[in-house]
Amino acid sequence: MEEKKRKIGVYICHCGGNISDHVDVEEVRRRIEKEYGVTVAKTSMFTCSDASQNEMMKDIQEQGLDGMVVASCSPKLHLTTFRNLSTRAGLNPFQYVQVNIREQCSWAHSDDHQGATCKAANLVGAGIEKALRQEALQPIRVTSVKRVLVIGAGIAGLRAAIELADLGVEVFVVEREARTGGWVAELGEMFPAGKVGSELAASLLAEARKRPNVTLFLNAELAEKSGHIGEFELAIRVRPPGLAEETVRIQVGAMLVTTGFAEYEPKPGEYAFGQPGVVTLSQFEKLLQEGDGRLLHQGREVRTVAFIYCVGSRQCGEGEDLNRWCSRFCCSAACHQAVLAAKRFPGLRSYHFYRDMRTYGKFETIYEEAGKTGSVFLRFHEERPPRVERDGDSLRVVVQDLLTGGDEVALEADLVVLVTGMTARANDALTRVLKLPLGADRFYNEIHPKLRPVETVIDGVYIAGACQGPKNAGESVVSSLAAVAKAAALLIKGYVDLQPFVAYVRADVCTWCGKCQPACPYGAIEKVAYGDKEVARVIDVLCKGCGACLPPCPVDATQLKGYTDGQVEAMIDVLAREAEHER
Amino acid sequence: MSEFKPRILVFSTDNVSDPGIDLAGRNKMHYPASVFVVSLPCSSGVKPRWIVRAIDRGFDGVFIAADGSDCSLVPDCTRRTAATVAAAQALLKERSLEPARVKMAAVCSVCAESFQKHMAAFSEALRKLGPSQRGPAGSVAGRG
Numbered sequence: 001m002e003e004k005k006r007k008i009g010v011y012i013c014h015c016g017g018n019i020s021d022h023v024d025v026e027e028v029r030r031r032i033e034k035e036y037g038v039t040v041a042k043t044s045m046f047t048c049s050d051a052s053q054n055e056m057m058k059d060i061q062e063q064g065l066d067g068m069v070v071a072s073c074s075p076k077l078h079l080t081t082f083r084n085l086s087t088r089a090g091l092n093p094f095q096y097v098q099v100n101i102r103e104q105c106s107w108a109h110s111d112d113h114q115g116a117t118c119k120a121a122n123l124v125g126a127g128i129e130k131a132l133r134q135e136a137l138q139p140i141r142v143t144s145v146k147r148v149l150v151i152g153a154g155i156a157g158l159r160a161a162i163e164l165a166d167l168g169v170e171v172f173v174v175e176r177e178a179r180t181g182g183w184v185a186e187l188g189e190m191f192p193a194g195k196v197g198s199e200l201a202a203s204l205l206a207e208a209r210k211r212p213n214v215t216l217f218l219n220a221e222l223a224e225k226s227g228h229i230g231e232f233e234l235a236i237r238v239r240p241p242g243l244a245e246e247t248v249r250i251q252v253g254a255m256l257v258t259t260g261f262a263e264y265e266p267k268p269g270e271y272a273f274g275q276p277g278v279v280t281l282s283q284f285e286k287l288l289q290e291g292d293g294r295l296l297h298q299g300r301e302v303r304t305v306a307f308i309y310c311v312g313s314r315q316c317g318e319g320e321d322l323n324r325w326c327s328r329f330c331c332s333a334a335c336h337q338a339v340l341a342a343k344r345f346p347g348l349r350s351y352h353f354y355r356d357m358r359t360y361g362k363f364e365t366i367y368e369e370a371g372k373t374g375s376v377f378l379r380f381h382e383e384r385p386p387r388v389e390r391d392g393d394s395l396r397v398v399v400q401d402l403l404t405g406g407d408e409v410a411l412e413a414d415l416v417v418l419v420t421g422m423t424a425r426a427n428d429a430l431t432r433v434l435k436l437p438l439g440a441d442r443f444y445n446e447i448h449p450k451l452r453p454v455e456t457v458i459d460g461v462y463i464a465g466a467c468q469g470p471k472n473a474g475e476s477v478v479s480s481l482a483a484v485a486k487a488a489a490l491l492i493k494g495y496v497d498l499q500p501f502v503a504y505v506r507a508d509v510c511t512w513c514g515k516c517q518p519a520c521p522y523g524a525i526e527k528v529a530y531g532d533k534e535v536a537r538v539i540d541v542l543c544k545g546c547g548a549c550l551p552p553c554p555v556d557a558t559q560l561k562g563y564t565d566g567q568v569e570a571m572i573d574v575l576a577r578e579a580e581h582e583r
Numbered sequence: 584m585s586e587f588k589p590r591i592l593v594f595s596t597d598n599v600s601d602p603g604i605d606l607a608g609r610n611k612m613h614y615p616a617s618v619f620v621v622s623l624p625c626s627s628g629v630k631p632r633w634i635v636r637a638i639d640r641g642f643d644g645v646f647i648a649a650d651g652s653d654c655s656l657v658p659d660c661t662r663r664t665a666a667t668v669a670a671a672q673a674l675l676k677e678r679s680l681e682p683a684r685v686k687m688a689a690v691c692s693v694c695a696e697s698f699q700k701h702m703a704a705f706s707e708a709l710r711k712l713g714p715s716q717r718g719p720a721g722s723v724a725g726r727g
Contacts, residue, residue, distance in 0.1 A: 103608035115616025546656035547628020576640035
């Protein structure tokens with residue numbers, strides 16, 4: 001094997017209990033600590049914690065480690081964390097190997113503790129073999145263009161476009177609809193600042209338009225994507241109504257997805273939806289804006305309103321496609337609408353049929369105000385939701401009120417408002433073009449809700465706003481500004497450091513048969529003289545590290561850094577090993 | 584020896600199928616713990632000799648979770664990966680091993696459910712084939 005014995009540090013993470021609840025991490029440590037080259041083998045409650053990282057740095061420096069393996073979560077989450085740690089401690093960051101024993105072991109096999117423990121030991125063993133054979137590498141730098149595509153011109157997208165433009169980044173905004181502003185453009189007075197939604201949306205658009213480095217495409221969609229972080233090649237399809245379709249090709253360094261949400265549409269008959277006098281919260285909002293002295297619905301004056309909460313949110317029971325989430329904004333929005341209605345139409349009575357009042361943070365004051373302005377609250381149990389009954393021309397809401405000991409209460413109402421929640425918007429075409437991962441709830445998935453909340457597994461593609469889950473307008477803007485910071489930090493440098501895991505040719509073995517050259521999609525292989533023979537050579541900056549040149553080589557001369565025959569075969573050998581009890 | 588649990592080696596890809604397999608774990612979608620994943624940059628880079636070696640060293644089957652049309656690196660990735668599978672199957676046949684021990688399917692970055700189904704179906708197919716015979720006894724020295 002190696003001439004000089006390598007010194008590898010191995011750290012196995014409990015991840016709180018995410019790993020150690022299903023994998024016996026001490027047993028894993030015992031099984032691998034005697035492996036060739038292992039100098040340090042430890043377990044840790046959280047390998048990513050400052051304390052653990054400091055300990056690893058100390059080990060690297062004091063023990064002179066020249067390789068490190070951390071067995072924890074997916075490399076999508078912490079590969080960069082531990083590479084940075086390696087750099088700080090003086091270890092070449094590419095001699096760090098991340099082993100995924102959470103997503104691909106403890107969580108996938110939470111039904112098989114023994115199997116998961118054996119598998120984890122083998123995975124760690126394979127990581128050690130890879131680290132033993134990993135030489136020190138330097139990153140390959142590519143230029144990045146200072147341009148961003150923002151997809152979706154709602155409040156999150158427009159706010160992001162303005163901020164990026166002010167940071168000196170050129171911004172393209174594509175909006176599928178014929179207008180900007182998204183949901184906010186349809187809102188009246190918003191809480192707590194009292195701004196009118198339509199005016200807010202208009203002022204954002206005006207701000208964006210003031211900036212020469214913002215280009216807005218309406219009636220437009222992202223149709224094609226190629227390239228990579230730093231240099232994406234995109235095709236935008238613009239379909240102006242009544243005009244010919246046009247395709248615009250642009251190059252950007254990063255993309256920000258702010259496509260928003262869809263309002264939950266009640267099923268026909270759900271709380272009598274579809275019948276006269278039953279509307280959604282957003283329909284009620286429009287009625288309020290229209291009302292002229294009197295609150296009118298279909299020509300009749302409304303004197304009593306019944307709000308039914310959690311429609312399309314927090315659905316419980318059996319079933320795959322239930323909306324199990326809380327939509328966050330709706331308790332506050334319904335209370336706010338009731339307060340506005342009471343101000344505009346004195347004498348209007350509001351009854352609120354709710355499960356739990358979630359007017360969190362400063363929204364609590366709007367709940368309080370609703371109570372003071374005549375709203376009456378009746379609480380129902382999730383398994384006994386209110387019934388909406390029709391009696392001739394009038395509607396009646398019947399509920400078992402938990403606040404009065406479960407008495408059945410029946411209330412006449414002129415208007416029933418279904419407080420509908422947020423669902424994921426159908427963006428199938430965009431999801432396909434960008435290959436963006438969706439969660440089980442069909443919202444876009446970030447890499448990590450706390451640690452990397454606006455990044456996706458697609459490098460250079462960020463998500464923000466309600467496309468990643470229910471958020472109110474303020475929260476959407478907060479996340480879009482986070483994405484602005486991430487994208488701008490990436491692009492303003494002017495370069496992106498790519499992984500140095502490129503192909504190379506073992507010149508001593510190569511006999512230039514010419515098979516690798518046409519196999520490379522990037523023209524990265526050239527023929528050069530080597531002593532008295534001709535051999536293939538890889539042009540580093542052109543190589544994307546795909547490995548397409550590996551299979552055609554009849555003598556295994558082409559190799560990929562990080563995935564050499566030696567590394568992959570040693571990993572296979574370890575993974576094939578069966579523990580005593582398995583045989 | 585208890586019930587035969589086919590040992591499967593999966594070649595996944597860093598940016599396409601590996602996130603899909605991660606998602607299966609995140610959603611606690613179970614598949615056999617005898618499935619092991621090695622991630623590569625692209626499925627066009629899988630070498631037939633790695634597949635043969637895996638079977639030789641004790642795996643009962645090899646599954647390539649291919650990039651398919653989602654590949655951002657190699658435009659004709661599916662065709663190339665299929666050629667690799669065909670080459671590996673030919674090598675297995677030379678050793679009197681069943682070509683059905685190698686399988687490929689595109690697994691995208693959100694294909695958690697499809698991955699789980701592939702693992703269940705491939706495990707079942709391998710169970711029917713029985714443990715791999717792995718050629719002469721000498722070639723399995725690496726086991727254990």
